[in-house]
Amino acid sequence: MRELRNFLLNKSLHLMVWIGMIFVVVFSYVPMLGIIISFKQYRPVLGFMKSKWVGWDNFSLMLKLPDFYQVVTNTLVIAGLKLTIGFFVPIVFALLLNEVRLMWFKKTVQTFVYLPHFMSWVILGGILTNILSVNGGIVNNLLGWFGIDPIMFLGSNAWFRPVLIVSDIWKEFGFSMIVYLAALAGINPALYEAAVIDGANRWKQTLYVTLPGIVPIMALVATLSLGGILNAGFDQVFNLYNPIVYETGDIIDTYVYRMGLQQTQYSFATAVGLSKSLVSLILMAIAYRLAYKYANYRIF
């Protein structure tokens, strides 16, 4: 009875929720049911129900293909390097920026470094292919002045991963820095005053006041980023890669796209995608659990 009363009292609240939730159900939860096709041999002509049930076949096929191990390795290496290097760069940059006392200078630098974050990889991919081109790209022109032969950055398996990692950091380090700048601004000035009285110079202050002040947020960022270890950046890779660099640059997401929508192996691609989503989900659950337990982090 009380449940019913609560429901009636709050019926406008339920209505508000469902106006939006209906889209989440249709476009997120219904597709989750669609993962059944990874256990079938889905053919569009036969439809969802009539396609043949094949059990684990798609998954065992996946585990037999050398391509699969290649894309998993690529994904882990690319995402892992992005996460580790992309973790330290914003911290160092925030600490250096924190030493700047000229406000206009600080603001200008911030304006410049945040900008790439708001551009899509279509735009940034276009810019990168332009400046990295062997045929008159400005980077190779510059290298030419030093007598270095043109490098096929986007057409060489030795260079493709470094390009991905550096350009990802170029896009995101400024934006990732914001949480640290906020944490730095939140450090109690009295701590610095006390340190000065105790005879600490700026370096010692950084070591014993500033760094401990941002360690909690560093730990939180590192923990939460664990969930992204299988996300090597579909948009970026898709806009930069080509068949020459599949060997080092093809990742799970681009592989799923090519298998599924280009080669129309719907069931196989869904099986690969599902495997990735499940592992990601588990990792993310662990990351959030850790963040909740040790940093009292809550999503809502």
Next chain:
Amino acid sequence: MEYTSPLRKLFLGFNYIFLLLTGLLCLLPFVHVLAQSFSSAVSIASREVTFWPVEFTTASYNLIFQESKLLTAMGVSVQRVLIGVAVNMLLTVLLAYPLAKEDQRFRGRTVYAWMLIFAMIFSGGLIPLYLVVNNLQLMDTLWALILPGAVPIYNVVLLLNFFRSLPKEIGESAFIDGAGHWRTLFRIYVPLSMPAIATLTLFSIVGHWNSWFDGIIFMNDPVNYPLSSYLQTVIIPIDITAINSIEDLGLISDRSLKDAQIIVGALPILAIYPFLQRFFVKGIILGSVKE
């Protein structure tokens, strides 16, 4: 006055130079492309263009704007931003308000909230979504670009946390005075949250303008591509051949054309960037305001 040692002065000097160079490094690729887009094919071919146009010309822009496909794509993008952002913001506000309630006040709130969070971190994947959109007959319509992302869950969480930081008494007193939930939301909460809502609106504009993948998979006919998808197909694929053939000179005049298209695609973001910058730092902090 704090004593500054010579070593510290040296550090500060290097620090300023380093930060300035890094800042410029973020900006210069854009400047270079901008300069090339206004330069003649000959000066680009002779590799004279760095960060300022050489033999200034708007020929590339004249040519790309003669392409009716580009204008059509811009039209699609404008439509999708206008409708998509309106839908995004309405649903964000409608979801954030009830979910910001205490669990005791609004039973089911936690279940709903976890439904959203789960949808954010797990998905059925590309192909099942494609099949759903296909079965709903949304292919080649504007709605395929708007409805699948109608609820920006991350924004809902940010606004929800912002609503929670507002004093509860304000909403409660309005409620006791006879205002229902709808009125309380739109007359009290929304006006009080304008800075947060402005931030999320900007995020939503950027998101819709930049989205390109949904256009590629949900539009069979390229006439229906929004600008980002259109640019993706014209800028990227041609360059794949450029990588393979070092001696292809014909492509060089292509370069300024592509540059011009890149600039056209980036321009709206650059135009709202000053506003973005004013708000987004708040937006990031917004999510961390918790009791």
